[in-house]
Amino acid sequence: MSDAPLRCAVVSYLNAVPLFWGLQHGPDHERFRLEFMLPSKCSDALRAAEVQAAILPSIEYQRIEGLKIVPGLSVSSMGPVRSVLLISKVPAGEIRTLAVDTSSRTSACLIQILLQRRYQCSPQVIPHAPQITAMLRECDAGLMIGDPALSSSFTDLRVYDLADEWRAMTGLPFVFAFWAVRTEAASGDLAAPFQRSAEYALQHLEEIKQSESHRTGLPVSLIHDYLTKNIDFSLGEKSLEGLRTFYRLAHEMGFTEEVKPLEFVGGS
Numbered sequence: 001m002s003d004a005p006l007r008c009a010v011v012s013y014l015n016a017v018p019l020f021w022g023l024q025h026g027p028d029h030e031r032f033r034l035e036f037m038l039p040s041k042c043s044d045a046l047r048a049a050e051v052q053a054a055i056l057p058s059i060e061y062q063r064i065e066g067l068k069i070v071p072g073l074s075v076s077s078m079g080p081v082r083s084v085l086l087i088s089k090v091p092a093g094e095i096r097t098l099a100v101d102t103s104s105r106t107s108a109c110l111i112q113i114l115l116q117r118r119y120q121c122s123p124q125v126i127p128h129a130p131q132i133t134a135m136l137r138e139c140d141a142g143l144m145i146g147d148p149a150l151s152s153s154f155t156d157l158r159v160y161d162l163a164d165e166w167r168a169m170t171g172l173p174f175v176f177a178f179w180a181v182r183t184e185a186a187s188g189d190l191a192a193p194f195q196r197s198a199e200y201a202l203q204h205l206e207e208i209k210q211s212e213s214h215r216t217g218l219p220v221s222l223i224h225d226y227l228t229k230n231i232d233f234s235l236g237e238k239s240l241e242g243l244r245t246f247y248r249l250a251h252e253m254g255f256t257e258e259v260k261p262l263e264f265v266g267g268s
Contacts, residue, residue, distance in 0.1 A: 005033040006185065009042040009054035014147050014212055014223065015075050015083060015231050016055050019179065021208055022197030031193055039177070040103040052185040057106040058175050062247055062256040068186040070179035070194045071264045074235040076242075078173045081163035082230050083149045086111055087132055088141035088158045093119040099128035099135035099142040106176055107145050109255045110162055110246070117249065118169045147216050150226060172242035178235060181265055191265045198233060 010020040023032040035051060043060040045051045046067070055075070061067055084107050088095055092115060100108045108125075115121040128135050128142065132152070135142030144152070166174040179194055201208065205227065213220045232239070240262065251259045 005031060006053055006190075007033050007035065007051040009037055009045045009051040010034050011039050011042060011055055012036050013039075013083075014150070014216060014218075014226065015081075016177065017208055017212060018201040018205070018227065018233050019055055019073060019075065019198055020201075021204070022200035023194075025204070026197045026200035028193040028197055032197075038103050040105055043105065046180065046182065049182060053179060053181040055177050056180040057104070057177050058243060058246065059106040059109050059250060059255065061178075061180060061262075062250065062258070062260055064180075066183045067180045068183055068263050068265045069235075070181060070191050071266065072191070072195055072235050073198050073233060074175050074178040074239060076173045076175045076232040076235065076239045077163035077230055078232065079163035079165075079167040080161040080230060081174070081176075082161065082226060083146060084110075084162040084176070085144045085149050086114075086141055086160040086162060086165075087136065087144050087154055088160065089136060090140050091158060092141075092160060093121050095119075095121055095123045095140045097126060097139040097141070098123040099126050099139040101130035101143060101145065102127045103130070104143065104145045107143055107162065109250050109253075110166065110174065111143050112255075113246075113249050113253060114160075114162065114165045114169065116253065118165060147218070150222060151218055166242070166246075170242065170245055172245060173232065173239045174246065175235070175239050175243040186265045188266050202233070 020034060039057045042054040046054040047064045126139055132142050132144050163174045209220050209223045212223050247259050250256050
């Protein structure tokens with residue numbers, strides 16, 4: 001790495017905090033400069049080289065040239081994930097109109113893959129602001145993501161957890177996001193400070209739980225369960241198999257132009 005801090009785009013979602021908290025507070029904090037933005041904006045900033053690294057929605061790796069993946073780190077789930085939900089007024093196979101927050105590019109692809117391949121259903125997809133009540137006024141179903149999904153309850157509605165649905169269909173974890181670095185910044189020693197910072201964050205989980213409870217208003221117990229039981233921050237072989245399966249299906253459905261092989265910082 002050069003002496004200048006690495007510019008990193010990050011999202012403030014609870015499930016991403018252990019991936020960036022150590023970059024702020026850990027022993028390598030002087031090597032990184034964090035910029036907070038929506039997931040889709042992280043992708044756009046990385047594409048435009050406005051930042052050198054980002055917590056990247058996984059589908060965007062196939063859409064942006066010149067990226068490498070930091071090995072061993074991700075936002076993944078074997079299900080349930082609890083924060084990526086399909087909320088529907090009708091059974092999944094009967095959905096005809098689906099409201100989707102277009103800022104969530106990976107989940108928008110995933111829900112369409114699941115509906116078509118698991119439920120033989122191809123609804124009309126309608127871009128919509130991420131407000132589930134308004135979504136359901138206008139459509140049969142809506143995609144709800146992020147921290148609000150963790151604290152919401154749904155009466156007389158069908159709730160489908162997308163990581164659960166993916167596991168039921170494939171038997172594999174789903175990888176929602178990971179650290180990606182522009183190739184020109186991906187020096188061979190770059191993976192280590194990312195990995196050290198994630199380890200540091202997980203060692204300080206109690207502090208993270210307290211601060212995130214204050215920020216989000218969610219109970220500490222819920223945050224603990226979410227970060228330790230619902231989310232997997234590693235990127236092992238099963239998760240990589242799930243990622244490659246997602247990329248193959250996304251390409252078959254026309255969401256990407258090709259299926260690029262996975263390339264990692266340090267060549268691992």
